[in-house]
Amino acid sequence: MTTYDDRASLGNSPARAESRVGDDLTATMERVRSSVEAVIEGKPEVVRLSLTVLLAEGHLLIEDVPGVGKTMLAKALARSIDCSVRRIQFTPDLLPSDITGVSIWDQQRRDFEFKPGAIFAQIVIGDEINRASPKTQSALLESLEERQVTIDGTTYELPSPFMVVATQNPVEMEGTYPLPEAQRDRFMARVSIGYPSADAELQMLDIHGGVNPLDDLQPVAHAHDIVKLVEAVRNVHVAESVRRYAVDLVAATRTHPDLRLGASPRATLHLLRAARAAAALNGREYALPDDVQALAVAVLAHRLLPTAQAQLNRRTAEQVVEEILQGIPVPTAAGQQSGLAVGGGYGRQQFRRP
Numbered sequence: 001m002t003t004y005d006d007r008a009s010l011g012n013s014p015a016r017a018e019s020r021v022g023d024d025l026t027a028t029m030e031r032v033r034s035s036v037e038a039v040i041e042g043k044p045e046v047v048r049l050s051l052t053v054l055l056a057e058g059h060l061l062i063e064d065v066p067g068v069g070k071t072m073l074a075k076a077l078a079r080s081i082d083c084s085v086r087r088i089q090f091t092p093d094l095l096p097s098d099i100t101g102v103s104i105w106d107q108q109r110r111d112f113e114f115k116p117g118a119i120f121a122q123i124v125i126g127d128e129i130n131r132a133s134p135k136t137q138s139a140l141l142e143s144l145e146e147r148q149v150t151i152d153g154t155t156y157e158l159p160s161p162f163m164v165v166a167t168q169n170p171v172e173m174e175g176t177y178p179l180p181e182a183q184r185d186r187f188m189a190r191v192s193i194g195y196p197s198a199d200a201e202l203q204m205l206d207i208h209g210g211v212n213p214l215d216d217l218q219p220v221a222h223a224h225d226i227v228k229l230v231e232a233v234r235n236v237h238v239a240e241s242v243r244r245y246a247v248d249l250v251a252a253t254r255t256h257p258d259l260r261l262g263a264s265p266r267a268t269l270h271l272l273r274a275a276r277a278a279a280a281l282n283g284r285e286y287a288l289p290d291d292v293q294a295l296a297v298a299v300l301a302h303r304l305l306p307t308a309q310a311q312l313n314r315r316t317a318e319q320v321v322e323e324i325l326q327g328i329p330v331p332t333a334a335g336q337q338s339g340l341a342v343g344g345g346y347g348r349q350q351f352r353r354p
Contacts, residue, residue, distance in 0.1 A: 042200025058188025082219035086121035096139035126166035190302035
């Protein structure tokens with residue numbers, strides 16, 4: 001397997017440069033991407049990030065104002081994969097047992113029988129997750145992190161693959177509860193869809209105006225295919241210098257004067273996993289610093305809490321992460337003759353020599 005540190009010493013060998021994780025991964029994820037983009041117009045970066053989180057064994061938080069397609073994105077991703085799907089509409093009267101399940105007394109057997117809740121699916125869509133009370137939200141904590149549910153002292157494993165795609169409105173909207181820090185930290189990445197361009201919105205009217213495009217969406221991948229791809233992503237190599245770069249980025253959030261809460265070690269692990277998945281989607285067997293850079297805002301920003309003074313100055317967590325990216329030196333490959341453009345759909349800058 002070729003690492004990016006090895007690659008500099010190999011020169012510009014086309015055979016090495018075209019080394020791929022596997023044709024199956026590339027072809028399968030391309031089918032899923034095309035399927036989702038047939039529904040979500042003009043947002044390829046958002047779709048790509050969703051696939052990255054799926055391959056990295058993470059969970060995705062989609063945060064934006066109502067009506068921009070948050071739930072549509074979650075449903076399109078779920079329907080593109082032939083696996084079990086459950087949708088949870090979070091409301092103020094939702095109970096924790098509605099999510100995890102409950103033990104019911106069986107008169108015939110004279111014993112308790114466990115009735116699984118909505119969390120027992122391979123892809124779980126949590127719609128408007130911040131409309132439920134903090135007590136109900138906390139029912140997700142064990143499943144998000146440990147992929148299991150414990151009821152009445154008995155632990156039940158969740159199926160594989162397992163991914164929660166949650167949507168939420170901004171916290172300043174009426175009738176919402178801010179997600180607890182512990183729960184936000186369990187989501188690998190947060191994405192905001194944003195308003196479409198005028199051309200994309202016009203195309204949306206043509207496609208969505210008469211029929212629901214989800215009705216014609218057919219699965220283009222199987223659950224066991226995704227499991228194999230996830231295993232392949234685990235084998236993507238990350239050089240020590242790239243790992244150190246990720247650690248330095250996260251550590252910088254813990255000492256930044258504009259933040260009262262920095263990113264956790266879990267955030268470092270999520271950043272590393274996401275970088276592996278991004279490299280695999282780009283057809284590489286090794287991660288590059290650009291993979292870490294491109295994902296840093298999506299993976300780190302939602303975990304950070306700005307200070308009161310930073311909020312008064314209208315400083316956002318995203319701006320702080322961008323500032324940290326500018327301040328932390330990028331690792332380089334010894335002997336590299338010139339900058340190598342990397343990143344595929346993510347590429348923000350070049351892997352370069354200082």
